[in-house]
Amino acid sequence: MSGPGSRDELLESYILNMISHNSFTPYQSLEAAYLQFNLDAAAMPALSETRYFNGRDHHVPKSGNIHLAWEYAQDPHDYSRFLNMLHIPPLSFNVLLELIKNHPVFYNQSQSAQAPVETQLAVTLYQMGGYGNGASVQEVACVAGILEGSVDNYTDQCLTAIESLHDIYICPLTAGEKEVEKTWLENQLGFCGLWRDG
Known part of the structure; x- marks a missing residue:
């Protein structure tokens, strides 16, 4: 089971309720028992397939301001506002967007x-x-004017697309490049560390 109030627990409770009801409350007729059996048989798949058990009592109003980033990107005087909001300059944002926008994760x-x-x-x-x-x-x-689940979905999808760039832009150092780095570090520290070849 996946946790308190999980779908499995709900099904288990429903089945226990069916058993106890059938044990302690005899049906008046075979037709009544047949109707109840059909209701129970239809209820169990419905419980398994229903995504949300509790409907919303009301609509949750949403009105974000993340769209302001696009306005901030239009004027160099507002670039600091864009940077403050998205933590990346507009040019870097556009480059990253170009690199990931065609990734299959964004299409369904x-x-x-x-x-x-x-x-x-x-x-x-x-x-x-x-x-x-x-x-x-x-x-x-x-802030974004979206549902909480969308935040997780957007983040997962963007990280999937960004991580797909890893092998293109992150390359292991060659033996010669490693040697240059080791020598530079030794020169900066003024001594040879035990980690040199470890």
């Missing part, structure tokens, strides 16, 4: 289109640059 076979990649990247960078309560999923969702 659903009839519901994903949010624009630039929005997903902006939300990811905003969250990564935050700390404390300001980096909480709820706070990021509020």
